Amino acid sequence: MSEQLSLAKPALPSQRKGGPLLEVEGLTKHFPLRDGFLFKRQVGAVQAVDGVDFTIHEGEALGLVGESGCGKSTTGRLVTRLLEPTAGQILYQGHNITHTDRKHLAPIRSQIQMIFQDPYASLNPRQTVGTIITGPMEINHIQPPGGHEKRVRELLETVGLNPEHYNRFPHEFSGGQRQRIGIARALGMQPKLIIADEPVSALDVSIQAQVVNLLQKLQHELGIAFLFIAHDLAIVRHFSHRVAVMYLGKIMEIGNRTDIYETPRHPYTHALLSAAPEANPDDEQERIRLAGDVPSPINPPTGCRFRTRCWKAQQKCTTEEPPLLQIAGNNTGHLTACHYPQDPTTAARDEDVVLDPALAALEQNAQESAEESAEESAEGSAEEQ
Numbered sequence: 130m131s132e133q134l135s136l137a138k139p140a141l142p143s144q145r146k147g148g149p150l151l152e153v154e155g156l157t158k159h160f161p162l163r164d165g166f167l168f169k170r171q172v173g174a175v176q177a178v179d180g181v182d183f184t185i186h187e188g189e190a191l192g193l194v195g196e197s198g199c200g201k202s203t204t205g206r207l208v209t210r211l212l213e214p215t216a217g218q219i220l221y222q223g224h225n226i227t228h229t230d231r232k233h234l235a236p237i238r239s240q241i242q243m244i245f246q247d248p249y250a251s252l253n254p255r256q257t258v259g260t261i262i263t264g265p266m267e268i269n270h271i272q273p274p275g276g277h278e279k280r281v282r283e284l285l286e287t288v289g290l291n292p293e294h295y296n297r298f299p300h301e302f303s304g305g306q307r308q309r310i311g312i313a314r315a316l317g318m319q320p321k322l323i324i325a326d327e328p329v330s331a332l333d334v335s336i337q338a339q340v341v342n343l344l345q346k347l348q349h350e351l352g353i354a355f356l357f358i359a360h361d362l363a364i365v366r367h368f369s370h371r372v373a374v375m376y377l378g379k380i381m382e383i384g385n386r387t388d389i390y391e392t393p394r395h396p397y398t399h400a401l402l403s404a405a406p407e408a409n410p411d412d413e414q415e416r417i418r419l420a421g422d423v424p425s426p427i428n429p430p431t432g433c434r435f436r437t438r439c440w441k442a443q444q445k446c447t448t449e450e451p452p453l454l455q456i457a458g459n460n461t462g463h464l465t466a467c468h469y470p471q472d473p474t475t476a477a478r479d480e481d482v483v484l485d486p487a488l489a490a491l492e493q494n495a496q497e498s499a500e501e502s503a504e505e506s507a508e509g510s511a512e513e514q
């Protein structure tokens with residue numbers, strides 16, 4: 130992230146915005162795994178998203194964070210109905226849209242727009258910017274006063290592009306400018322909710338802050354709600370009113386920004402934050418190294434899914450899945466799924482905590498052999514004397 134974002138002093142208030150816009154309950158997506166050539170039998174499933182609950186209020190930005198493969202993008206695609214859920218339900222303005230067919234979904238779909246990670250891949254290289262932005266408006270019968278061209282020029286200006294570039298093609302723009310074209314296209318639909326899936330991670334670091342600032346300006350000025358998916362905790366902190374932390378298809382912790390960044394309770398949230406010190410600049414001494422990979426979502430661990438990497442795990446974590454609850458010490462709306470939560474602080478630790486048991490064993494061995502060789506050399510020098 131560039132210094133243009135004031136990350137130490139998040140720019141958004143944490144208070145709740147309007148009424149519920151999107152309510153997601155028990156949302157689940159299992160991708161079937163098939164075997165065989167002719168008669169493809171299902172032999173298992175990738176449990177990409179597994180019983181996720183959250184609400185986004187009107188005008189609110191909810192950040193969704195977690196390591197790669199935790200199910201963030203799948204969640205975003207389910208909400209926009211680009212993917213069909215396996216179970217659970219999605220309510221938009223109180224209407225159940227979980228399995229609504231294309232025809233009936235059309236008016237709602239225009240209100241829920243998606244901004245993708247790779248701006249180039251999501252723009253048709255053979256179309257001019259004018260056509261790219263006008264197309265979805267025409268399909269959805271949006272007739273702006275003054276006509277489409279006038280509206281497109283206004284939108285280009287809104288996102289910081291030159292309206293005179295209406296007839297240019299995507300390859301004539303830089304990465305950041307292409308992302309702005311994608312944003313203008315989404316705005317043309319007058320969305321109430323934008324799903325931004327890693328909207329800046331493909332951009333140069335120097336450009337990232339400009340695009341995040343643009344999105345935040347639009348969020349404030351137009352009152353658009355956001356599901357902001359990103360692995361960069363500092364950006365999420367800057368952008369979001371509330372934050373959900375996802376691990377292996379489940380939400381481990383959710384709360385307002387201050388609760389998550391300043392008094393996280395789940396060990397996984399602690400680990401993510403200490404791996405990204407720039408997300409919490411006041412917390413200088415927290416040291417947890419989140420090592421090893423996320424286990425396979427085909428065969429996730431029983432009980433708590435994080436237990437195989439958690440330094441606090443006990444027998445109960447193997448047998449009982451911790452529910453997502455407001456545990457003692459949490460503020461209202463701050464929910465944590467953990468049997469043995471951290472104290473509500475990010476205060477300093479005396480020693481490193483290594484989450485990966487294999488890495489811990491390696492470090493233990495290395496330390497023992499270093500001690501042995503120190504002892505041997507001390508004995509050797511004593512004998513020489």
Ligand SMILES: Nc1ncnc2c1ncn2[C@@H]1O[C@H](COP(=O)(O)OP(=O)(O)OP(=O)(O)O)[C@@H](O)[C@H]1O
Binds near residue numbers: 177203360426
């Ligand atoms: N179409 C698919 N078929 C089978 N498995 C899939 C499919 N799409 C995603 N997955 C799997 O679902 C899991 C979650 O993927 P997802 O892309 O949602 O994670 P993510 O948190 O967004 O990660 P990243 O930040 O790398 O995009 C991964 O194990 C992924 O391989």
